[in-house]
Amino acid sequence: MQTFIARLVFNLLPKQVKLILSIDRINWKFGQTNINIFMLGIVYKAVAFPLLFTMLGKRNSNSEERIDLINRFICLFGKQVIESVVADREFVGEQWLEFLNRENIRYYIWIRNNFKVFLPYKDKIIRASHLFARFKANEIVPYNKIVKINE
Numbered sequence: 001m002q003t004f005i006a007r008l009v010f011n012l013l014p015k016q017v018k019l020i021l022s023i024d025r026i027n028w029k030f031g032q033t034n035i036n037i038f039m040l041g042i043v044y045k046a047v048a049f050p051l052l053f054t055m056l057g058k059r060n061s062n063s064e065e066r067i068d069l070i071n072r073f074i075c076l077f078g079k080q081v082i083e084s085v086v087a088d089r090e091f092v093g094e095q096w097l098e099f100l101n102r103e104n105i106r107y108y109i110w111i112r113n114n115f116k117v118f119l120p121y122k123d124k125i126i127r128a129s130h131l132f133a134r135f136k137a138n139e140i141v142p143y144n145k146i147v148k149i150n151e
Helices: 002-012 063-077 094-102
Strands: 019-030 033-044 047-056 082-087 107-109 116-119 124-127
Touching (some): 019 047, 019 063, 033 063, 047 063
Antiparallel strands (some): 019 033, 033 047
């Protein structure tokens, strides 16, 4: 059923190439029960339309679950339609980022300013805040070089 609905939503979109995918985790409490949903959506005109999801029996997703969700999207719609993946700072992890790099999927992931990052092209570890020190507060700046977080 999820596949059917995902195809329906996808086919209703006026634009079906160069898509920005968003991933996020949603948590509700129903009585004493935590409901955690790991969701993949398509961003269109600044709105994320939910497309695929995985129910989590725990607080957060791991790299394997993230990779699986992206692979489910690719199986349904192809990798060629993906412009990039956007995610919040909770969605980091070596295996996850290696997958995105290996698959040549561009990504934008928020990171905290106190994260330590390894710059392979400089062979140096610095705080993320130093990468963006010359920019204003709340200014969004993509960083187009590969770094490793929390080395």
